[in-house]
Amino acid sequence: xxxxxxxxxxxxxxxxxxxxxxxxxxxxxxxxxxxxxxxxxxxxxxxxxxxxxxxxxxxxxxxxxxxxxxxxxxxxxxxxxxxxxxxxxxxxxxxxxxxxxxxxxxxxxxxxxxxxxxxxxxxxxxxxxxxxxxxxxxxxxxxxxxxxxxxxxxxxxxxxxxxxxxxxxxxxxxxxxxxxxxxxxxxxxxxxxxxxxxxxxxxxxxxxxxxxxxxxxxxxxxxxxxxxxxxxxxxxxxxxxxxxxxxxxxxxxxxxxxxxxxxxxxxxxxxxxxxxxxxxxxxxxxxxxxxxxxxxxxxxxxxxxxxxxx
Amino acid sequence: xxxxxxxxxxxxxxxxxxxxxxxxxxxxxxxxxxxxxxxxxxxxxxxxxxxxxxxxxxxxxxxxxxxxxxxxxxxxxxxxxxxxxxxxxxxxxxxxxxxxxxxxxxxxxxxxxxxxxxxxxxxxxxxxxxxxxxxxxxxxxxxxxxxxxxxxxxxxxxxxxxxxxxxxxxxxxxxxxxxxxxxxxxxxxxxxxxxxxxxxxxxxxxxxxxxxxxxxxxxxxxxxxxxxxxxxxxxxxxxxxxxxxxxxxxxxxxxxxxxxxxxxxxxxxxxxxxxxxxxxxxxxxxxxxxxxxxxxxxxxxxxxxxxxxxxxxxxxxxx
Numbered sequence: 001x002x003x004x005x006x007x008x009x010x011x012x013x014x015x016x017x018x019x020x021x022x023x024x025x026x027x028x029x030x031x032x033x034x035x036x037x038x039x040x041x042x043x044x045x046x047x048x049x050x051x052x053x054x055x056x057x058x059x060x061x062x063x064x065x066x067x068x069x070x071x072x073x074x075x076x077x078x079x080x081x082x083x084x085x086x087x088x089x090x091x092x093x094x095x096x097x098x099x100x101x102x103x104x105x106x107x108x109x110x111x112x113x114x115x116x117x118x119x120x121x122x123x124x125x126x127x128x129x130x131x132x133x134x135x136x137x138x139x140x141x142x143x144x145x146x147x148x149x150x151x152x153x154x155x156x157x158x159x160x161x162x163x164x165x166x167x168x169x170x171x172x173x174x175x176x177x178x179x180x181x182x183x184x185x186x187x188x189x190x191x192x193x194x195x196x197x198x199x200x201x202x203x204x205x206x207x208x209x210x211x212x213x214x215x216x217x218x219x220x221x222x223x224x225x226x227x228x229x230x231x232x233x234x235x236x237x238x239x240x241x242x243x244x245x246x247x248x249x250x251x252x253x254x255x256x257x258x259x260x261x262x263x264x265x266x267x268x269x270x271x272x273x274x275x276x277x278x279x280x281x282x283x284x285x286x287x288x289x290x291x292x293x294x295x296x297x298x299x300x301x302x303x304x305x306x307x308x309x310x
Numbered sequence: 311x312x313x314x315x316x317x318x319x320x321x322x323x324x325x326x327x328x329x330x331x332x333x334x335x336x337x338x339x340x341x342x343x344x345x346x347x348x349x350x351x352x353x354x355x356x357x358x359x360x361x362x363x364x365x366x367x368x369x370x371x372x373x374x375x376x377x378x379x380x381x382x383x384x385x386x387x388x389x390x391x392x393x394x395x396x397x398x399x400x401x402x403x404x405x406x407x408x409x410x411x412x413x414x415x416x417x418x419x420x421x422x423x424x425x426x427x428x429x430x431x432x433x434x435x436x437x438x439x440x441x442x443x444x445x446x447x448x449x450x451x452x453x454x455x456x457x458x459x460x461x462x463x464x465x466x467x468x469x470x471x472x473x474x475x476x477x478x479x480x481x482x483x484x485x486x487x488x489x490x491x492x493x494x495x496x497x498x499x500x501x502x503x504x505x506x507x508x509x510x511x512x513x514x515x516x517x518x519x520x521x522x523x524x525x526x527x528x529x530x531x532x533x534x535x536x537x538x539x540x541x542x543x544x545x546x547x548x549x550x551x552x553x554x555x556x557x558x559x560x561x562x563x564x565x566x567x568x569x570x571x572x573x574x575x576x577x578x579x580x581x582x583x584x585x586x587x588x589x590x591x592x593x594x595x596x597x598x599x600x601x602x603x604x605x606x607x608x609x610x611x612x613x614x615x616x617x618x619x620x621x622x623x624x625x626x627x628x629x
Contacts, residue, residue, distance in 0.1 A: 011464075011467060011468065014468060015468050015472065018468060018472070019472060019473075019476075019477075022477075022480070023480060026480055026481065026483075026484045027483075027484070029484055136610060136613055136614060136617075137606075137610065139609070139613055140556070140606050140607075140609040140610035140613055141606045141609075142560055142563055142564065142605055142606070142609070144563075144564070144567050144583060145583060145602040145605060145606060148583070148587060148598060148602070149602070152595075239473055239474070239475075242473070243473070243475040243476070243564075246568060247564065247567055247568065250568070251587065262568055262569075265479065265483055265568070265570065266569060268483070273480075273483065277476055277480060280473060280476055281472070281473050281476060284473045284476075285473075
């Protein structure tokens with residue numbers, strides 16, 4: 001176990017290092033300096049600006065300065081809004097994005113599992129077909145389409161829920177639905193298929209023969225094993241929710257990290273792009289790591305100390 | 311038709327049985343040759359099962375129609391993609407503009423089918439490139455095994471850990487938004503899934519006798535992978551490709567929606583949806599409805615087709 005964790009930890013740091021380097025060299029592959037287009041800067045001002053942002057140093061020196069900023073997590077001020085540092089933006093945006101993301105993933109997991117279990121218990125019945133039709137629809141409708149649809153119906157036509165911002169629980173309902181539907185549909189389908197398989201296993205028959213109550217068998221015996229595939233894809237789902245927050249925050253005017261990220265891309269604000277990319281990647285890779293560890297702890301059949309060959 | 315039974319008891323010795331008791335049975339050749347069920351190849355069988363799946367067939371028919379309209383749709387309309395008529399802004403669907411016009415007076419009908427071209431092109435190209443890289447990589451890793459495999463798998467693990475849309479966004483920022491960039495960016499990390507599937511399959515298949523037979527005939531690695539291993543992996547590969555297409559279509563729409571995709575005057579469904587975000591309040595529903603409907607319907611069609619193929623091509627489900 002310890003060996004496995006160490007191995008994964010090394011791989012994780014390597015991945016973050018690659019992402020950070022990739023970001024740096026990609027950003028510096030763009031011709032010109034970020035200040036070229038700025039009006040009213042004469043050559044002295046530009047030189048000073050470049051010196052301030054270390055843009056006059058050789059690339060390798062810049063790379064080391066940058067790597068230092070990655071390790072200490074200090075990306076300095078934004079170029080377009082010089083009064084704010086990248087850390088300020090992240091500090092302000094991240095809690096909101098995290099809230100949106102966590103609520104959405106919790107809603108998606110709980111409703112997805114419930115939907116999947118009911119579909120499996122009524123295998124080939126009406127509930128099954130309806131749940132699965134709903135799930136395929138949920139996978140097929142892009143979140144930004146769903147979001148606009150929800151605003152149109154709930155906020156404009158019926159005027160029952162607020163359409164934008166993130167200030168009260170009422171404001172959170174529409175963005176959460178828009179973001180959670182896709183992952184929910186994926187979880188529901190996975191839960192259903194693995195539940196159907198689990199329910200045919202011998203130990204479930206034994207449990208029935210012992211005279212246990214059906215709901216107890218489902219919850220205590222079947223669900224525990226049926227949920228293993230769901231745990232496996234949690235990492236991918238987290239990534240989806242994370243990137244989903246970009247568009248959802250844009251549509252609902254939520255002042256989260258995604259909004260700053262999209263803005264920084266559109267404004268070519270390099271320190272902010274680099275900072276947010278590295279932060280997002282590190283966060284995501286860390287989550288993937290935790291999911292893997294959780295999977296290893298949950299499934300006794302996986303021997304973590306063994307080299308994973310097959 | 312035995313002779314009298316009392317005689318039988320006396321004649322217990324088999325050698326005493328007269329030869330004329332034996333009559334050759336008439337061989338009924340017509341019966342033996344008739345086949346109860348038609349013999350089907352793997353693909354015929356899969357096709358039969360796919361045909362029974364109404365949802366998947368519906369998806370297939372929709373996609374064929376969509377492909378047809380993507381090619382000929384823009385020709386059916388007198389308007390072009392970028393043609394702006396400022397006197398014709400935000401007109402609802404009419405006999406002239408079948409799907410209405412947008413805020414610059416552009417024809418939504420033409421733009422919708424142009425968007426279909428972009429989406430299908432991105433989806434199919436992404437799937438094809440994933441196929442070539444993923445199959446080659448996965449095939450080699452799986453067949454070679456040992457050190458080669460573990461080094462190749464470490465590379466995959468690292469790539470797999472990269473947040474895919476972030477990498478795509480990063481590449482788009484650097485290379486500038488264009489169709490080619492989107493496809494390159496999507497395939498940089500996209501082939502990993504395919505490589506994993508092919509490797510897993512090859513790892514199982516390479517221990518079968520027919521591979522050993524091929525090896526003993528002196529077949530080269532390339533030939534074994536191409537002729538022996540890959541044809542047996544085609545089922546999962548096709549399913550994976552069918553499911554790659556909607557992912558790529560979604561990614562293109564998503565990036566265009568963020569302003570990183572196809573640029574004006576060209577249209578993609580994501581661009582059109584992004585352009586028409588304001589219509590919620592103004593009530594020009596047709597500007598959002600058509601692109602939104604076709605993105606969702608196309609992804610739906612590919613998803614149900616992929617599901618159907620998964621069932622149809624699974625040899626375990628063969629009856």
